Amino acid sequence: MSIQFVTDSMCDIDERILNRYPFEVLPIPITIGDKTYYDGIDITPDMILDCGKNDPEHFPKTSQVQAITYQECFKRHLDRGDDIIYLALSSGLSGTFQTASLIASQLLEDYPDRKISIIDSKTATTGMMLILHQGLKLNKLGRSFEEISDTMNFLSRHINIYFLVGNISWLAKGGRIGKNVAKIGDMLKIKPILYFKDGRILPYEKVRGQKKAERRLMELVDEKMIDKNQCVGFVHSTAPALQDRAQKIMTKEMNIQNFIIPQQGAGAALTVHIGPDCLGIMFFDALPDNYINVAP
Numbered sequence: 001m002s003i004q005f006v007t008d009s010m011c012d013i014d015e016r017i018l019n020r021y022p023f024e025v026l027p028i029p030i031t032i033g034d035k036t037y038y039d040g041i042d043i044t045p046d047m048i049l050d051c052g053k054n055d056p057e058h059f060p061k062t063s064q065v066q067a068i069t070y071q072e073c074f075k076r077h078l079d080r081g082d083d084i085i086y087l088a089l090s091s092g093l094s095g096t097f098q099t100a101s102l103i104a105s106q107l108l109e110d111y112p113d114r115k116i117s118i119i120d121s122k123t124a125t126t127g128m129m130l131i132l133h134q135g136l137k138l139n140k141l142g143r144s145f146e147e148i149s150d151t152m153n154f155l156s157r158h159i160n161i162y163f164l165v166g167n168i169s170w171l172a173k174g175g176r177i178g179k180n181v182a183k184i185g186d187m188l189k190i191k192p193i194l195y196f197k198d199g200r201i202l203p204y205e206k207v208r209g210q211k212k213a214e215r216r217l218m219e220l221v222d223e224k225m226i227d228k229n230q231c232v233g234f235v236h237s238t239a240p241a242l243q244d245r246a247q248k249i250m251t252k253e254m255n256i257q258n259f260i261i262p263q264q265g266a267g268a269a270l271t272v273h274i275g276p277d278c279l280g281i282m283f284f285d286a287l288p289d290n291y292i293n294v295a296p
Contacts, residue, residue: 003085003139003148004077008065008096009039010089010269011121011128012235012262016296021136026065026073028089028269033058037268045237045271052275056173060272064089064096070103074116078107083115083145087132087152091120092199117149122199123159125270126233127282129260131155133231137292151288158286160224162204163194164217166239166277173275193217194274201273214242217281218249225283231258231295233282237266242279258295 005023013025027038032051037043039062048060070086077084086104088097097120104116121128131152138148168186191213195204204220207213225232232250236243243261250256266274274280 001081001083003145004080004082005085005087005132005135005139006073006077007087007128007132008089009267010062010094010124011087011132012125012265012267012270014126014129014133014260014296015263017129017133017136017260020296021140023132023136024073026069028065029063030268030272031061031063039267039269043268045266045268048268048271049238049276052170052173059173062094062269062272064094064099067099067103070100071107074103074107078111078114078116081114085117085119085135085145085149085152087119087121087128087135089124089128090122090196090199092122092196093124093201115145117145117152119149119152119156120199121159122156123161123196123282124273125161125266125280125282126235126260126262127159127161127196129262130231130233130282130284131159133260133296134292137294138290143290147290151290154288155284158284159196159282160285161196161280161282162217162220162224163201163274163278163280164213164242165192165194165274166210166279167275168192170275193220214245217279218246218253221250221281221283222254224285225254226285227287228254228256230256230284230287230291230293231260232256233260233280235262235266235270235280235282237271237274237278238276239279240265242277246279246281258293260295 091097101118
């Protein structure tokens with residue numbers, strides 16, 4: 001008997017962790033026009049960006065993992081005698097948490113000796129990876145199912161994400177801001193900073209000019225991350241140089257030593273929501289007593 005960790009593809013993966021720890025990733029469906037693709041299988045971030053640029057009438061849309069996918073996945077691991085911890089995309093962005101919880105409760109009636117914990121990450125992308133990473137580490141140390149689940153739930157309540165958005169017009173195409181606001185913002189060279197609040201993506205601040213926006217993003221991270229003795233997550237969309245600059249600043253000025261960084265950048269599902277030229281930084285504003293500051 002062991003613990004099987006499962007998440008969905010809105011969790012952008014640090015390949016070093018995937019190569020070291022076993023966990024399963026369920027693909028997020030993405031619809032373009034009348035065709036559905038599956039993140040990480042038959043659609044790429046470049047396809048998303050190309051569609052958003054050249055075919056805005058059929059702007060990509062993400063949807064939740066289907067109930068049958070959860071049922072088949074969970075049942076397969078239960079049949080092997082494993083317990084399950086599923087880390088779901090924020091319930092503020094998707095119905096995945098509710099659907100997975102319903103399927104789990106139904107299956108546990110047939111597997112009364114097994115355990116399933118469905119955790120609302122209240123976040124996305126590398127923020128999910130930061131939470132999952134701690135669960136994987138604790139499991140490696142032989143900690144109990146309950147301790148791991150409780151710790152991951154604690155971390156989900158204290159995860160912070162701040163995004164610097166490079167292309168304000170992309171947010172309008174996806175319906176996240178008004179088109180008139182985007183036009184004015186583009187003319188004034190406005191760079192929005194977004195963040196997660198109660199599991200939802202919301203605007204935090206609008207800064208005029210790229211350099212000022214980058215400085216402001218670093219200020220926010222420094223201010224909000226009380227305990228710097230932790231792993232910090234990054235994700236970028238067509239902005240590797242921006243990510244490298246931010247990492248160097250955090251290493252030199254904040255003494256951050258450990259980072260979790262998806263080598264391929266943002267996946268297709270995340271790219272639908274943030275567009276190109278974007279940088280996200282993820283961290284915790286509080287840490288549990290059993291926190292492990294090691295990467296990967």
